[in-house]
Amino acid sequence: MQQSAFYENDTTLAQYLEFHFGERWHGEANFPKALANAAMVAMDGRPLERALDIGCAVGRTSFELARHFGHVDGIDYSNAFVSKCQEMARDKRVRYARPEEGALVSLEERTLESLGLEETAERVAFHQGDACDLQPQFSGYDLVLAGNLIDRLYQPSLFLETIHERINELGLLVIASPYTWLEEYTPKEHWVGGVTRNGEDFSTFDGLKEMLAPHFRLLFEPRSLPFVIRETRNKFQHSFSELTVWEKVRQ
Numbered sequence: 001m002q003q004s005a006f007y008e009n010d011t012t013l014a015q016y017l018e019f020h021f022g023e024r025w026h027g028e029a030n031f032p033k034a035l036a037n038a039a040m041v042a043m044d045g046r047p048l049e050r051a052l053d054i055g056c057a058v059g060r061t062s063f064e065l066a067r068h069f070g071h072v073d074g075i076d077y078s079n080a081f082v083s084k085c086q087e088m089a090r091d092k093r094v095r096y097a098r099p100e101e102g103a104l105v106s107l108e109e110r111t112l113e114s115l116g117l118e119e120t121a122e123r124v125a126f127h128q129g130d131a132c133d134l135q136p137q138f139s140g141y142d143l144v145l146a147g148n149l150i151d152r153l154y155q156p157s158l159f160l161e162t163i164h165e166r167i168n169e170l171g172l173l174v175i176a177s178p179y180t181w182l183e184e185y186t187p188k189e190h191w192v193g194g195v196t197r198n199g200e201d202f203s204t205f206d207g208l209k210e211m212l213a214p215h216f217r218l219l220f221e222p223r224s225l226p227f228v229i230r231e232t233r234n235k236f237q238h239s240f241s242e243l244t245v246w247e248k249v250r251q
């Protein structure tokens, strides 16, 4: 399935709403919230004026960041996802049909209030956009967070090699990714890593270091964050996302 078609699909939308706002599955913490928490620990006294959640899907990380930041922009390529984010910010609730088995679904409702996020709605704004071709107004951020995004971009270098322009000096770029490269999303010549180069293994972390080196320094050693996406009552994807935190250096 084409990238845009997959993330516009109603079943995917319901799975992501459950992933962001639903129950905990198989004992793992809520990933979009854990990612925001990890970013906040990394911020460690830095200014908290503006954050960008790029590839925000249905928005949980943006709302979580807005507990702390003055303003958070959430951007996603999918119109269906961005519409749900806007609905959640406006109505402070969202309803969805959670896939259970075959054609069976359960009707679910989640509110910002039940997640302690009601006050955050006025500090978030959601936009349809392309991480590889960001509009000029999206700049001046203290934090840019890209959660499980880079291996879904059609040309990640367009994002990774220009994002420093949008980040304030000493601001952070937080990237989490399971590095599951697939040609249906990213042609192989654009994979950041996970390939052999000159006969040697070249990992995505190697590729990130190379692409980000001119403008960033790695703040911590990479660590792994688990996540569980519930597809149906009986089928789950259990994955691990590698978290790396990069500080924009003074030029």
Ligand SMILES: C[S@@+](CC[C@H](N)C(=O)[O-])C[C@H]1O[C@@H](n2cnc3c(N)ncnc32)[C@H](O)[C@@H]1O
Pocket (backbone or CB within 6 Å): 003, 007, 019, 032, 054, 055, 056, 057, 058, 075, 076, 077, 078, 081, 129, 130, 131, 132, 146, 147, 148, 149, 152, 153, 154
């Ligand atoms: C695997 S999902 C992860 C989303 C979310 N950050 C999370 O952790 O749940 C990847 C997201 O990236 C979005 N996406 C794909 N290509 C994009 C692009 N070029 N610009 C912005 N978002 C994109 C998809 O629509 C989808 O919401």
